Amino acid sequence: MKAFTDLYTAIDQTTKTTAKTKALAAYFDTAPDTDKLWTIALFSSRRPKRTITTTKLRVWAAERAGIPLWLFEESYPIVGDLAETIALTLPPNSRTHNASLTAWIETLRALDHADEDTRKATVLDAWDQMGAAERLVFNKLLTGGFRVGISRKLMTRALAQATGQDEAALAHRLMGDWTPETTTYHALIEAQDAAASLSRPYPFCLAYGLEQAPEALGEPSEWRAEWKWDGIRGQLILRGGEHFVWSRGEDLMTDRFPELARARDFLPDGTVIDGEIVAWDGAAPLPFNDLQKRIGRKTVPKKLLKDAPVILLAYDLLEEDGEDLRARPFADRRARLDTLLGTLPGTAPVHSSPLIPFKTWGNLAESRARARDNRAEGLMIKSAAGPYHAGRKKGDWWKWKLDPLTIDAVMIYAQQGHGRRANLFTDFTFAVRHGNDLVPFTKAYSGLTDAEFRQITAWVRKNTLQRFGPVRQVRPEHVFEIAFEGIHASPRHKSGVALRFPRMKRWRHDKPLDEANTLDDLNAILAQYG
């Protein structure tokens, strides 16, 4: 595991993308195939099955370090990462080892059926053979999650460099439901026929936010526009008489949205559609809040199926009659999609997401202003001639979102962040005024600069009124402008509302407490946009 640990450390020790890619490519050049396969898996969120609970790991680590468990637990939020907390707390190792990454993963997998004493002995024994850096990597294998500033795109690029393959083709090969247990490095990367599994999705084409006026895009006739829906991006695959639904995060969601099974009754085999899964009231999407109830549920109770039925709002056709259409221009793909869907009845679970006609950018701006009335969060603008790219590529797809809603609120609670933000107060609760009271209505974690977070952290330390575990009640003094994408009624919240994507837009140094917005203001926004 030395080579893999060195790779991890090298990546961790630089902020430069080129250096990271170089380190990865060098690793792919020299590592054995089994280790390469696991490395690809780990850097594409395919972690080995957890065989030991994190609760046990905490207990064993504290015991080995000779500290009470509570002290370990207090240290964890400050470090911000469990694997790291364990690595830092354990006493120095007394031995070393030469086992490979794959060998250690095999050892851990064998623990799946072992009794607790064996598990504990194996883990303590492993810790005692590893230095701090290696322990961190090992603990990451135990706890899952390998976020080290290596995006999947970067990993794919390095693999492309090391193997001489085309990056986009490689990205496609790496999609889908393979695991190191079900394939080999050769079959996954090198074999001529990638043995395309029926369920394998295409890499999603991703858009950039439009940061300037659309006039900069040039001639309007060269572009197409659609609503930008607030749902779940999904890819519907109909192949071999089966259907599969993938999320953008490559979760297989087929069983979560059983309504989409009926797509097989309406569409031919060999079809792959890109679109947005939305809860549907028969004529328009329901607010995201309704869809949210269905996220995270593997099986859906009948009532929910009735209250929040989903459909796929289709906006792209990636495969037709088994043919990959991605290289064709968007206008062509879109015309085929409309032909395919045009004859379907309204009861079909797949609808076409309409194109929004426009002659001038001014026309389009008027449409954008009506996005909220159409239950959309803005517009997508796509180049008529553009292919369907693998991943995020600037130039052909743009999202032109509405400006967020905003409200000025008072900070009342603060909590320290995790990971990169450990040691700073970054998680805040905000309130609106109601008579002489302050009513909490949202939390927010992002939007301030590092310098502002440091400034507010110093202030929180000096202005804590009361502590509730890790949460500090602070003097109500600072007003922040909170931006959010949507609002809906929520009986679970004290204020009666829940916000979508709340964040701190601005620290309103200029506003005294009594100029913060009120609960009435908040309810007015709810009445208008909820």
Next chain:
Amino acid sequence: MVLEFKPQGIYCPAGDFFIDPWHPVDRALITHGHADHAREGHNRYLATDIAAPVMRHRLGDITLDTVAYGEVREIGGARVSLHPAGHIPGSAQVRVEVGGEVWVVSGDYKTTPDRLCTPFEPVRCHSFITECTFGLPVFTWPSEADTAAEINAWWTANAAAGTYSLLGAYSLGRAQRLLSLLDPAVAPILTHGAVEATNAILRGQGIALPDTIHVTPELDPRAHPGALILAPPGALAGNWARRFRPASTGFASGWMRLRGVRRRRALDRGFVMSDHADWSGLNEAIKDTGAENIYPTHGYTDIFARWLNEEGYNAKPVPTEFTGETFEEDGA
């Protein structure tokens, strides 16, 4: 009580003086020259002779009395002496004895020796007011030699690749400690003005430091290929550092023990080195005082006090306005 905790800071009623007060007072005993301990506006100051030149440089024309380590002063009804704290040159713990009862204020301290400071000496006492900046078991420091080797290896590799090495360090203390560990054979060592000013004072006191070149506006970076540039952390991020390109950036601090903190600073390298005691250093120092009553001040005071209570001490956290080792400018 021999010492009390007042809004201005730690106070001795028998001697009518404060220790490192954060608001102006008549008489202030100062443990060391860092800005959160040595503040402006007091009528009279007392510090060690070694700490005096830096304090004069930072605070200007002050009424400053000095003592040697271990020298006893009678102030009112209190017997007062200063003892090595091992934090930066001249840093002291304050021992206060009134009617046979002894209290010690640690100031900032480090129990392991370095090449510049008088080594830390444990002082027996009944009550110990201790800092605990790094009072969590995750904070353990590698040996100074290991960190020095790591920094020199990084510098050597950068120099070989034609890259500058930008190393951030607080201008008083950490910068000079790093200087004492750098291998001058690798390439020239350049310094930011804030670092160089402190270097000059310490050199004037007879503390040996390797040769350095002050970065002035006229300095041509190309004349010093592979140089290591030592600067306060704030200067690394700004325009000042842009003249040195390409560069690899590093920072030496106890906080570099945490990956999250390293990543937040977007540094290429974080080196674990602190002028504060680590977890085992704190625990040993407390044990060596023989004290029953422990008052943890700045740092993870609540957690550390709970730990000490379970270990059989009578510990109570005390809020102060000291900042300990921060990520920012020269507060430490």
